[in-house]
Amino acid sequence: MPARILPSLTPRLSTLLFATAVATGAAACGDSPDTGTSADEIIGGVPARSARLNAVGALGYDDFGSGSFRPVCTGTLIAPTMVLTAEHCVDFVTDAPSQLKFLIGFDAYNPVRTVPVHGVAMEQSDWGGVIGLGIDMAIMHLAEPVTNVRPFPVAIPTDSQLDLRFAGIGYGLQDSTGRHGTRMTGSMTFQASGGRVFEAIYGTFEDFVADAARFGVDGTTPEGLALLQQAWDETLLLDNRVEGWFGGGRHDAQACFGDSGGPITKAVNGQPTVYGVASWVAYADENRLCDLGAAYSTMTPVGLDFIAYETACPLIPRAGQCLDLTTHQRCATPEEGGYRELLNDCSALGMVCGVDEAGELGCIEDPCESIAPEGQCDGDVAVRCTRPEEGPRRVVSTDCADLGGSCAVTGDGVECVGIECAHEVCTEGVALSDECNDCVTAVCDVDPYCCTVAWDEICVGEAGAVCEVTCPGAPVIAPGSRSRE
Numbered sequence: 001m002p003a004r005i006l007p008s009l010t011p012r013l014s015t016l017l018f019a020t021a022v023a024t025g026a027a028a029c030g031d032s033p034d035t036g037t038s039a040d041e042i043i044g045g046v047p048a049r050s051a052r053l054n055a056v057g058a059l060g061y062d063d064f065g066s067g068s069f070r071p072v073c074t075g076t077l078i079a080p081t082m083v084l085t086a087e088h089c090v091d092f093v094t095d096a097p098s099q100l101k102f103l104i105g106f107d108a109y110n111p112v113r114t115v116p117v118h119g120v121a122m123e124q125s126d127w128g129g130v131i132g133l134g135i136d137m138a139i140m141h142l143a144e145p146v147t148n149v150r151p152f153p154v155a156i157p158t159d160s161q162l163d164l165r166f167a168g169i170g171y172g173l174q175d176s177t178g179r180h181g182t183r184m185t186g187s188m189t190f191q192a193s194g195g196r197v198f199e200a201i202y203g204t205f206e207d208f209v210a211d212a213a214r215f216g217v218d219g220t221t222p223e224g225l226a227l228l229q230q231a232w233d234e235t236l237l238l239d240n241r242v243e244g245w246f247g248g249g250r251h252d253a254q255a256c257f258g259d260s261g262g263p264i265t266k267a268v269n270g271q272p273t274v275y276g277v278a279s280w281v282a283y284a285d286e287n288r289l290c291d292l293g294a295a296y297s298t299m300t301p302v303g304l305d306f307i308a309y310e311t312a313c314p315l316i317p318r319a320g321q322c323l324d325l326t327t328h329q330r331c332a333t334p335e336e337g338g339y340r341e342l343l344n345d346c347s348a349l350g351m352v353c354g355v356d357e358a359g360e361l362g363c364i365e366d367p368c369e370s371i372a373p374e375g376q377c378d379g380d381v382a383v384r385c386t387r388p389e390e391g392p393r394r395v396v397s398t399d400c401a402d403l404g405g406s407c408a409v410t411g412d413g414v415e416c417v418g419i420e421c422a423h424e425v426c427t428e429g430v431a432l433s434d435e436c437n438d439c440v441t442a443v444c445d446v447d448p449y450c451c452t453v454a455w456d457e458i459c460v461g462e463a464g465a466v467c468e469v470t471c472p473g474a475p476v477i478a479p480g481s482r483s484r485e
Contacts, residue, residue, distance in 0.1 A: 044253035045186030048169060049106045053272070054149045056183060056263060058108035058171045059089055059140070060101040069101045071108035071181050074170040074262030076152050076274055079311060080145035081118075084154070085261030086277050086297065087138040088131060090120045102142060104149065108171050108181045116143040119315045123306040129238040129279075129295075130197060136279040136297035138261075139310045154307065155268065156299045157244060157275045162190050166246060167265045170278060172258025173290065186253020188246040188264065191293060194239035198232050201248050201292050205232055242300055244276060248293025255281055256290035264296045275299055312339035320361045322353035322392055328361060354393045367395055375414025377407035382414045389448070396452050402430055425463040426471035429455050439467035 048056075055077040060069030073089035083102055093099050096117050105112035118141045126134030165187045173180045192200035202208040209228055212219030217227055237243040246264055247254050255262070255278045263274040276298035281290050297303075309318075313331035320330030326347040332340045346353050346363035354364040368385035375384030380401040386394050398416060400407045405419030421436040423429040425443070434444040434451040443462050444451035450459035461477030463469055 045184040048183040048185040054104050055152045056169045058103040060103045062099050071171050073260045076263045078151050081142040083140040085138050086279055087122045087133050087136045089261045090138045096120045106183050118143040121310050121315055129243050131280045135303055141314050152272050152274050154274045154299050159193055164190055168255050170259030170262030173256040180258045188252045189249040192245040194237045197235045200245035243295050244298040245293055246296050254290045255294040309339050313341050325352050328353040352393055380407050382407045382416055384414050442466045
């Protein structure tokens with residue numbers, strides 16, 4: 001699971017901007033922080049056993065295909081089939097239905113109910129902020145409705161609520177021994193709705209400098225002061241209440257690893273209401289865990305719009321999509337009367353669904369109209385039409401001669417025959433034949449690009465994962481994890 005860290009402004013500043021996204025660092029990834037040393041105090045809070053809080057559950061993740069789902073983040077049921085969480089909690093997932101579950105109950109390792117997941121949608125209209133994701137929110141769509149738990153409503157915080165106490169809820173680390181996985185709640189003060197992170201933590205630059213040693217910076221030297229000044233000026237929350245800083249006060253509890261995606265709440269007419277989700281935590285050196293407060297991605301009109309869109313048009317891309325050869329699906333806009341699913345049948349026009357000359361999805365002339373269904377040979381060039389799982393309909397050509405073979409139409413369709421591997425699986429180069437060897441076949445089963453377009457860096461990384469080969473210097477890439485344009 002990728003850790004989210006603040007962009008390094010200088011090599012040494014990366015030691016100062018130490019914070020990872022809440023839960024996507026240590027405990028959520030398996031490479032836990034050093035919790036063997038003692039902390040000054042536990043990460044305050046109290047158990048939240050009440051079934052009234054079962055709308056807050058854990059995101060269970062199975063990264064090894066074992067069928068065992070361990071809690072890695074927190075989420076909140078905001079509708080019977082919708083869980084609000086943080087984008088960074090799900091943006092690494094390659095197959096949500098098999099890798100994710102929603103775990104309901106106080107103890108995420110012994111949930112009262114495990115709910116399967118249909119898919120995830122991420123809010124990606126903006127970028128920036130403390131972890132670079134803009135509005136760090138996502139919706140996890142459940143495959144089954146949860147009807148016996150009251151969802152939590154959502155609301156936009158206001159600056160009039162600054163300095164008030166809110167309640168954070170999550171399943172993250174609770175102390176320096178690494179205890180986690182049970183639902184905890186704790187009060188946190190709303191410190192800031194934008195501006196400098198370290199000002200929200202310390203109040204003054206002088207107090208920040210006085211605590212520089214905890215970051216490994218000598219605040220008595222000109223170099224150290226310059227580094228601290230840069231961090232003070234450039235480590236910013238997104239303004240307009242897109243990100244808020246909570247906790248870090250004298251009596252405050254503290255969000256920590258595993259609490260990511262968990263709600264910051266306040267009761268409205270007696271009902272816990274979600275004002276944001278845990279996004280990024282500031283913690284100290286290896287001897288002191290999570291004691292400076294945390295950034296929450298707070299609810300905004302854009303966030304509400306994201307939720308409204310996913311409620312009406314779950315998992316439909318904003319640009320629309322082709323459901324099959326002739327069916328185009330999209331969501332109507334507010335200007336068209338409000339969000340609702342639309343289906344357009346291109347076959348009524350004698351056309352297919354695809355990308356037009358302007359690069360937009362719509363009804364187009366069939367680009368494969370002159371190509372045989374099984375594909376065809378143009379000399380040594382294998383020409384075929386894409387399969388549905390390869391995206392919008394288009395023509396794909398492979399020069400078999402470049403691979404040392406020739407083109408033939410077989411019972412499986414057009415293909416390059418009579419070739420061996422043009423290069424090793426650990427070497428980037430031309431597309432390899434899916435008949436080259438078992439490793440190439442396995443890679444191309446999950447990533448057809450590698451056998452139709454090129455064997456690039458991603459294919460090399462996938463080979464390392466699928467075939468259990470060691471490719472020196474290759475990235476670690478989950479099979480089929482990168483979307484192709």
